[in-house]
Amino acid sequence: MTFSIVARSTDGRLHGVAVASKFLAAGAIVPAAEAEVGALATQAHANLAYRSQGLALLRTGVAAADVVAGLVAADPGRAQRQLGVVGVDGDGATFTGAGCHDWAGGASGPGWAVQGNILAGPQVIEAMRDAWLGAAAEEPFAPRLAAALHAGDRAGGDRRGRQSAALLVVAKGGGYGGGSDVLVDLRVDDHPDPVAEVARLLDIHTLLFGRPDPKDLLDLQGDIAEEVAALLTAAGYPPGGGGLDAALAAWSGVENLEERMVPSRIDAVVLAHLRAQEVTR
Structure with missing residues (x-):
């Protein structure tokens, strides 16, 4: 069988x-x-x-x-x-x-x-x-x-x-x-x-x-940080007193992506998912 x-x-x-x-x-x-x-x-x-x-x-x-x-x-x-x-x-x-x-x-x-x-x-x-x-x-x-x-x-x-x-x-x-x-x-x-x-x-x-591959992690600095902040704001999670890491963690928890979170960095898979949400809004 x-x-x-x-x-x-x-x-x-x-x-x-x-x-x-x-x-x-x-x-x-x-x-x-x-x-x-x-x-x-x-x-x-x-x-x-x-x-x-x-x-x-x-x-x-x-x-x-x-x-x-x-x-x-x-x-x-x-x-x-x-x-x-x-x-x-x-x-x-x-x-x-x-x-x-x-x-x-x-x-x-x-x-x-x-x-x-x-x-x-x-x-x-x-x-x-x-x-x-x-x-x-x-x-x-x-x-x-x-x-x-x-x-x-x-x-x-x-x-x-x-x-x-x-x-x-x-x-x-x-x-x-x-x-x-x-x-x-x-x-x-x-x-x-x-x-x-x-x-x-x-x-x-x-x-x-999935756990992030170290080679796919991007530093939350410069243009990447600005883009992530703008995308999070558009999604309803504007960085506040807790900073960008806290806003990203709050959003990722709702999206069930918390296993891919790394402080001060963002997984390329997570960034792609965040960008895709902007496209579908």
Whole structure:
């Protein structure tokens, strides 16, 4: 019922799962991940206990292949299960039970595993694998996962059709305000084109919650400061006694861009958003 990719970033800091299915809210069932531990996907006739048990094994340093072997060996329903696991290092691992509906199978390699069942054919797995391996290692991790899922979807995906998709990425302190390890947690539970919708939501997530790249920060001085002050005034946030930083912070809080704020500087992404508001007024 599902196709998914489980992977680790090149530097080992991020782990994630991208999944799609002709099944309601696959994101509530399939993925699990823990920062600096690993990630997994349980699917077909999913065994939800695999999520906590698999992460517990990964937490103790068990290799991905041994996690898969241990989980399925202890499961009398293994013939109907499908599982993908990635740990903090080494190869990913995947398992497809003999009783999964055709077409079903998977592939794995260093830091990744792809798997799917009730697929249009093996080309779905091949497309996901090729998209993942063909991407540059320095590409952002979450979009790379989304691109691999998109490749599988466009190769035929679930042969029954489309309904839901999800993207989960974890990194130590990567969540909102640094208060959690959940960097991305997006779900599309029921939609005619859920993979594309997840990609759209990821673009919004990146805009709102992405951390500024130091090379894209501009000093709030000279012409830039004058332009930002004028734009903020037009938006209803004129710099007052608190100065330009305070006015920009007030505006950004309303626009949900506070994660991109840096004192005395402005992210180029934030400036572009501020300019776009002026155009639409």
